Amino acid sequence: MRNPPVNSLSLEFLTELLISLEKLENDKTFHGIIITSDCPGIFSAGLDLTEMCGRDPEHYAEYWKAVQEMWLRFYLSNLVVIAAINGVSPAGGCLLSLTCDYRVLANNPKYAIGLNETLLGIVAPFWFKDTLVNTIGHRSAERALQLGLLFPPAEALRVGVVDQVVPEDQVQSTARLVMAQWLDIPDHARQLTKTLMRKPTADRLLTERDADIQNFVRFICKDSIQKSLHAYLEKLKQKKG
Numbered sequence: 511m512r513n514p515p516v517n518s519l520s521l522e523f524l525t526e527l528l529i530s531l532e533k534l535e536n537d538k539t540f541h542g543i544i545i546t547s548d549c550p551g552i553f554s555a556g557l558d559l560t561e562m563c564g565r566d567p568e569h570y571a572e573y574w575k576a577v578q579e580m581w582l583r584f585y586l587s588n589l590v591v592i593a594a595i596n597g598v599s600p601a602g603g604c605l606l607s608l609t610c611d612y613r614v615l616a617n618n619p620k621y622a623i624g625l626n627e628t629l630l631g632i633v634a635p636f637w638f639k640d641t642l643v644n645t646i647g648h649r650s651a652e653r654a655l656q657l658g659l660l661f662p663p664a665e666a667l668r669v670g671v672v673d674q675v676v677p678e679d680q681v682q683s684t685a686r687l688v689m690a691q692w693l694d695i696p697d698h699a700r701q702l703t704k705t706l707m708r709k710p711t712a713d714r715l716l717t718e719r720d721a722d723i724q725n726f727v728r729f730i731c732k733d734s735i736q737k738s739l740h741a742y743l744e745k746l747k748q749k750k751g
């Protein structure tokens with residue numbers, strides 16, 4: 511991912527990601543992809559706050575549809591998808607990694623990962639929650655979501671948000687080793703098993719997709735939510751000054 515400075519998942523970047531995924535899926539010489547970051551120290555800052563702040567309802571609806579599409583397409587991809595997480599990964603950045611089949615995280619205490627939406631005064635939608643529950647179990651997910659926990663590497667490994675923590679200079683090579691192991695499995699059997707595991711979760715969003723967009727638009731348009739997102743963005747900007 512190369513969307514400096516923080517790989518935020520803007521509408522444009524999400525569209526590029528989806529086009530890239532589609533191209534790779536349509537090229538039958540590809541069997542797997544490794545998602546990693548070109549921004550030093552940052553895997554992805556998550557959803558782009560500027561797409562959710564100070565825009566009109568039509569824009570929010572278009573943006574949310576693209577976020578849903580990213581989740582659905584990566585979560586259900588027939589390719590083996592591995593996240594080589596070489597930086598901090600809050601909220602939507604964590605969600606993107608949770609769509610992958612395997613997560614390797616660099617062992618740097620700054621590289622926290624988690625669904626921290628509540629800390630921003632926003633609520634992780636049910637399909638964010640379902641993805642986390644499927645990964646770490648109900649009790650750990652409930653605690654992590656309510657408290658908006660961002661896990662440092664050792665904790666992330668302990669709770670199961672990531673599958674492996676390795677020295678920073680070994681993230682890419684480890685992801686490639688893991689990829690080789692996954693590609694050794696007969697493709698059709700692995701793909702069908704992935705579908706079996708993930709389709710019920712994806713189907714829930716597919717059947718409630720429009721209602722989920724309407725919920726998002728209603729929620730994000732609230733004055734109180736706009737105010738807190740705006741204040742949060744300002745705080746990020748002032749950090750430098």
Ligand SMILES: CC/C=C\C/C=C\CCC/C=C/CC(=O)SCCNC(=O)CCNC(=O)[C@H](O)C(C)(C)COP(=O)(O)OP(=O)(O)OC[C@H]1O[C@@H](n2cnc3c(N)ncnc32)[C@H](O)[C@@H]1OP(=O)(O)O
Pocket residue numbers: 515516518552554555556557558559560598600601602603627630632633634635725726729730743746747748749750
């Ligand atoms: C009932 C409910 C129904 C429906 C619910 C509906 C919806 C709610 C759910 C919405 C879900 C949202 C999920 C999300 O992903 S929200 C985004 C969460 N992300 C964060 O909190 C991360 C914020 N960023 C950071 O903490 C730091 O930037 C970071 C640690 C990533 C990097 O720090 P660093 O010091 O290296 O850089 P900064 O100086 O902070 O940032 C550089 C510039 O980038 C801008 N920035 C940062 N993050 C974002 C972002 N997520 N979106 C847009 N822009 C971002 C930052 O402002 C700086 O900008 P400039 O000052 O250079 O202009």
